[in-house]
Amino acid sequence: xxxxxxxxxxxxxxxxxxxxxxxxxxxxxxxxxxxxxxxxxxxxxxxxxxxxxxxxxxxxxxxxxxxxxxxxxxxxxxxxxxxxxxxxxxxxxxxxxxxxxxxxxxxxxxxxxxxxxxxxxxxxxxxxxxxxxxxxxxxxxxxxxxxxxxxxxxxxxxxxxxxxxxxxxxxxxxxxxxxxxxxxxxxxxxxxxxxxxxxxxxxxxxxxxxxxxxxxxxxxxxxxx
Numbered sequence: 741x742x743x744x745x746x747x748x749x750x751x752x753x754x755x756x757x758x759x760x761x762x763x764x765x766x767x768x769x770x771x772x773x774x775x776x777x778x779x780x781x782x783x784x785x786x787x788x789x790x791x792x793x794x795x796x797x798x799x800x801x802x803x804x805x806x807x808x809x810x811x812x813x814x815x816x817x818x819x820x821x822x823x824x825x826x827x828x829x830x831x832x833x834x835x836x837x838x839x840x841x842x843x844x845x846x847x848x849x850x851x852x853x854x855x856x857x858x859x860x861x862x863x864x865x866x867x868x869x870x871x872x873x874x875x876x877x878x879x880x881x882x883x884x885x886x887x888x889x890x891x892x893x894x895x896x897x898x899x900x901x902x903x904x905x906x907x908x909x910x911x912x913x914x915x916x917x918x919x920x921x922x923x924x925x926x927x928x929x930x931x932x933x934x935x936x937x938x939x940x941x942x943x944x945x946x947x948x949x950x951x952x953x954x955x956x957x958x959x960x961x962x963x964x965x
Contacts, residue, residue, distance in 0.1 A: 744832035746872035747862035756820035774850040782860045786823035887951030
């Protein structure tokens, strides 16, 4: 899926000369954490986040006089003073997978979406990605997730699909992920039924090794030293 199908098009923006207090108010009113900064004709020049504003605000631990002075200074500051200039962007033709990997690599929560002229077309956030992937995976429909460990070779997916189809159960989606055992993969069918006992029993009879999805997830969680 391409970003232009899932991005937020009606974007709240600010200009470089917008006061930080106004930007903070816009975020609160619209329930957002990122404001693209644009100039004439919606040309993107930066982005400001709620974290930028919090970093610029005076500490609550300061004495009253120092805190008041800090608040006066904050009130006089402009978005251009704290924004990230020339931020990383994506194009409408990037995929959702592209955006997800870039968010992980750059450790940000949203990207402005621009055209070839750097004109703002939208914004794609973690919230947008979650909504899009939930729709793609069919998670809006009642169902259940099961896990299966298979060898990492051709033909395994067809075997799983054939075996589940024999039980008369429909699929919402199928995910494939790495597993801890060399040469193996974890396959997670999302089945459009809450009665998965017969599916599991049939898969076991067909020689498949089942995996508790929560067990797989916990294995991915970093261990404390």
